[in-house]
Amino acid sequence: MYIPITVDHIARVEGKGGIEIVASDEGVKEVKLNIIEGPRFFEAITLGKKLDEALAIYPRICSFCSAAHKLTAIEAAEKAVGFTPREEIQTIRDLVYIGDMIESHALHLYLLVLPDYLGYSNPLAMVDKYKKEIEYAMKLKNIGAKIMDVIGSRAIHQENAVLGGFGKLPTKAQFEELKKELKEALPVAEYTVELFSKFEQYAEVEDREMVHMAVKPRNGVYGIFGDYIKVSDGFEFPVEDYKKWIVERVVEHSFAKHSFYREKPFMVGAISRVVNNADLLYGKARELYGKYKELLRYDNCFANNFAQALELVYFVERAIDEIDEILAKWPIKPRDEVEIKDGRGVSITEAPRGLVAYTIEVKDGRVAYADIITPTAMNLAIMERHVRMMAEKHYQDDPERLKYLTEMTVRAYDPCISCSVHIVRL
Template sequence: MKNLYLPITVDHIARVEGKGGVEIVVGDDGVKEVKLNIIEGPRFFEAITLGKKLDEALAVYPRICSFCSAAHKLTAVEAAEKAIGFTPRDEIQALREVLYIGDMIESHALHLYLLVLPDYMGYSNPLRMVNEYRKEINTALELKNLGSWMMDELGSRAIHQENAVMGGFGKLPDKATLEAMKRKLKEALPKTEYTFDLFAKLEQYEEVEGPVTHLAVKPRRDVYGIYGDVIKASDGNEFPGEDYREHIKEFMVEHSFAKHSHYHGKPFMTGAISRLVNNAGTLYGKARELYEGHKDLLGATNPFANNLAQALELVYFTERAIDLIDEALARWPVKPRDEVALKDGFGVSTTEAPRGILVYALEVRDGKLNYADIITPTAFNLAMMEEHVRMMAEKHYSDDPERLKFLAEMVVRAYDPCISCSVHVARL
């Protein structure tokens, strides 16, 4: 029958955070339309914090997500400090980055082992893998628990951290706890290297090979990391993070409660692979060695490389956290917090959350929040993610529909989306 358009639908993408689906419309002559239907209900975190006292607003933001609550809290705190003209001491910044790395370790371990690996091992969920892949599941839980414990010690709790405040921390763990954290990180290094070796053997589907523009935060001090004030693109362009609105445009699409984003009029990608594409030259240690030996698997043209990039970052950030703890211990005892004076101002923080660039723009007036704009990695990624699902569909639309659904979900999972984070609305 000619011109018969049939939808292939995934109502709920499994093993991702939040509620989203895929709709692929196929006709007799190919793929007609691909939609990532983000149907998580709108959330109003920017709007509900307007008019609140600044510290009260900062306590709300980590509630945006339990997967990356430390990322939200620390990025918001830095934006607020920039707005009021405060710069934290180096040792405070080092310990904040250790807290952020705890988030990175926990999130990457959960994504790789419990969300991605079942696809490759032929299981519908990780619980079914326990008997045959007990080592992998134990490794996932050990790394996850390490990251969670780091956030608990430095952030006062594993999720929705309250201990990171303007001026520093409410309190700091004692020296013995930081030394124990360093020991545990050293013990975890072989597990991170095992993770990299495991994911280096997994397929990266050639169906989605193609040019991709990657954006990442340019790290401070020219050391691969999380914090930076400049956004770097793989097309050679760089711009101050505070100018993000001049280069990245958000726009509404009918099928999604989350906006899509374009960089200079085109979809783009952000995340672990984007950090490597732009900043691999700032790696050091074992991670640098692994990167040099696997460049062919960590290129810019395939979203599935994001999985291996996260595995490489597990190695790197474990080593980096050890060095940052040493940096803080060299100045011990560390005063937890400096007093801050609230002033009117506007500040933008751009950091690297587990899933990519996270932007917070905050304006403070009379000690209260007057303006807030938050853009999350998933909101940045959705347009490119949809394009990669289209590429996969164009290669497999005539296959068994169940096979196409499976491959489409795999593409989405490679991005490690955090759907709930992506659906904010700034105005009621």
């Protein structure tokens, strides 16, 4: 007799999702990730809107990674109208994006994942015994938010980022203050790597067929922006061809579509970036990569947590270097005029949770077409596969332990469920 085991709400992830497992003593019959957030029609909402109005709407897809959505949409829009930003503007945009990376990774690792490894139901319960870790979480989270606030005008929904550059730029003194605080945060980021090196559960999920996608950084440095996508099977494709290689499908139990590459699920995120681009790391992050390389396994989704810890070190270091690059070119003109012409542009960047893809078509100064695929929408198919693998290994365990382990598997992906739910045609 098959018995359903249900997680109505996956804890400590953004958005509303559940897990349904149907199993018996004979094995697992069915596993579903039920994504039950209501569809939010961001592509459709922006159709017919003036381009600058649409660019203010797209970041509202997500507060966790609003900078990722804003800057990816801006790049797609600028490509559509045939505009290329100056190098120093691109560097400042990269710095804003890095703020998003630092804040998001710190939040996920310390407040959403660490309770799993330490045996707590929530981060508040950890305060008495792990006060230092909570303080470190806030230090890292706050510097990431401050970067976005100082440069983007606010920590969430950075309206100061506009076509052609920025509405205004911070003062030189403000950049120098950010650099000082980043230097103070670097030892905390390094502590995060040492902390999470102790916690990985690699024996639980092993997927030798796992395929990873990541941006091929255009500047030759491990990072966020690029014109090609690298696949861990050795294939590369231009971002403009993503609809050929990232195929979305509607599934009956989810308001979010699942994504496939060559008919198979694939993964995006921190571990996918490391798998594809580790040779581009530098500084302390490269040193730590060499020390802990065996933990950064391509075949295990739990390695994503440790990869995020490694990226915290890298992105703190990279932010310091970028501030030096900005100050070396000071003063910087904040914005160039952008002539709005008809066209179509595609941008794929590395959000904290993995690839985010935007296509924007502009006609008569308004959005004529928009397509967005978010990291969680790309990860849902392989996430469901790994939840099933966990269930198949532990279906005979106590049901509460099974629920705990399958939720933990989902959390390893750092999903943003609300982001993943857009237009669905039935």
